Amino acid sequence: xxxxxxxxxxxxxxxxxxxxxxxxxxxxxxxxxxxxxxxxxxxxxxxxxxxxxxxxxxxxxxxxxxxxxxxxxxxxxxxxxxxxxxxxxxxxxxxxxxxxxxxxxxxxxxxxxxxxxxxxxxxxxxxxxxxxxxxxxxxxxxxxxxxxxxxxxxxxxxxxxxxxxxxxxxxxxxxxxxxxxxxxx
Amino acid sequence: xxxxxxxxxxxxxxxxxxxxxxxxxxxxxxxxxxxxxxxxxxxxxxxxxxxxxxxxxxxxxxxxxxxxxxxxxxxxxxxxxxxxxxxxxxxxxxxxxxxxxxxxxxxxxxxxxxxxxxxxxxxxxxxxxxxxxxxxxxxxxxxxxxxxxxxxxxxxxxxxxxxxxxxxxxxxxxxxxxxxxxxxxxxxxxxxxxxxxxxxxxxx
Numbered sequence: 001x002x003x004x005x006x007x008x009x010x011x012x013x014x015x016x017x018x019x020x021x022x023x024x025x026x027x028x029x030x031x032x033x034x035x036x037x038x039x040x041x042x043x044x045x046x047x048x049x050x051x052x053x054x055x056x057x058x059x060x061x062x063x064x065x066x067x068x069x070x071x072x073x074x075x076x077x078x079x080x081x082x083x084x085x086x087x088x089x090x091x092x093x094x095x096x097x098x099x100x101x102x103x104x105x106x107x108x109x110x111x112x113x114x115x116x117x118x119x120x121x122x123x124x125x126x127x128x129x130x131x132x133x134x135x136x137x138x139x140x141x142x143x144x145x146x147x148x149x150x151x152x153x154x155x156x157x158x159x160x161x162x163x164x165x166x167x168x169x170x171x172x173x174x175x176x177x178x179x180x181x182x183x184x185x
Numbered sequence: 186x187x188x189x190x191x192x193x194x195x196x197x198x199x200x201x202x203x204x205x206x207x208x209x210x211x212x213x214x215x216x217x218x219x220x221x222x223x224x225x226x227x228x229x230x231x232x233x234x235x236x237x238x239x240x241x242x243x244x245x246x247x248x249x250x251x252x253x254x255x256x257x258x259x260x261x262x263x264x265x266x267x268x269x270x271x272x273x274x275x276x277x278x279x280x281x282x283x284x285x286x287x288x289x290x291x292x293x294x295x296x297x298x299x300x301x302x303x304x305x306x307x308x309x310x311x312x313x314x315x316x317x318x319x320x321x322x323x324x325x326x327x328x329x330x331x332x333x334x335x336x337x338x339x340x341x342x343x344x345x346x347x348x349x350x351x352x353x354x355x356x357x358x359x360x361x362x363x364x365x366x367x368x369x370x371x372x373x374x375x376x377x378x379x380x381x382x383x384x385x386x387x388x389x
Contacts, residue, residue, distance in 0.1 A: 011384055015378045021375045023355065049328075053351050059234065080215075113218065
């Protein structure tokens with residue numbers, strides 16, 4: 001007849017000995033104290049688990065201080081990025097990243113050259129209007145309202161030459177002809 | 186008992202200190218957050234590594250945890266310790282990661298099949314310690330099956346099991362970190378143990 005004392009532990013009982021669901025393991029079955037086979041089963045499972053746990057501990061402890069420093073630095077860098085928009089909003093500067101604009105501008109040579117041409121043209125037009133507006137007597141503040149292009153012949157000539165040279169560059173480079181208005185092509 | 190009181194005092198003192206540090210961070214002294222990273226990074230990494238078994242993933246996840254904690258610092262009520270709160274963030278992050286990767290990665294895959302325990306395991310931590318070839322082989326096999334059993338658990342069960350049996354946290358601590366009640370935690374532990382038993386049955 002099998003009593004509690006001579007009955008081997010069931011697999012569930014073996015696992016329960018090593019991984020108790022409660023804070024403290026239940027009372028040791030009296031059979032376990034006397035049965036070498038059951039003791040070996042419990043010991044084998046416990047050993048494998050402790051080895052696994054030890055391996056995890058070992059790996060974590062073996063990591064060098066530089067690893068932790070690097071991890072900290074990475075976190076703090078990211079956090080800096082997280083709070084940067086807050087700071088920039090309060091100071092009212094840098095709505096866009098300069099790096100992004102630069103990269104976009106120079107990613108395509110065609111865009112860069114055409115942007116340069118447009119910028120030069122804009123400078124020329126502004127110069128024409130400004131020189132044209134300061135020459136005549138009267139109120140100096142009326143530069144934009146005074147279309148006196150012919151009042152400054154030397155300045156106009158220089159600007160005209162500049163504009164023509166830009167047109168020439170655009171015409172000589174077939175790749176840029178699509179940027180010009182229809183009547184110039 | 187004096188020891189317990191002093192331990193509890195130390196815990197409360199630390200909690201109070203951390204609460205004041207968080208208030209300072211929220212007031213703009215953001216550099217003070219380094220204290221939290223320095224103090225808890227190893228514990229969070231260890232938990233993440235135990236659950237994921239991949240150092241790179243554990244590293245990335247640990248960083249994410251602190252960034253998320255920083256972002257949500259204003260929502261941190263201070264009722265629990267920062268560590269508990271960070272642990273909860275870590276568990277949720279692991280759960281999300283495991284769910285995303287479920288069809289592809291398993292503990293078994295990460296740990297390697299057959300006789301290998303996984304490439305990331307340094308030789309000195311290998312369970313095959315040379316005491317006896319048969320014993321080593323058996324230890325390796327049981328270890329592999331423990332890992333396989335863990336992968337069959339839901340992320341929450343896995344987290345509960347690891348916190349209890351790898352991190353030696355109390356049921357109350359697990360409850361605080363997971364938001365589960367004692368009965369549910371014990372149920373998870375019981376199911377985890379049962380799956381473990383199923384995996385190990387033929388070895389007995």
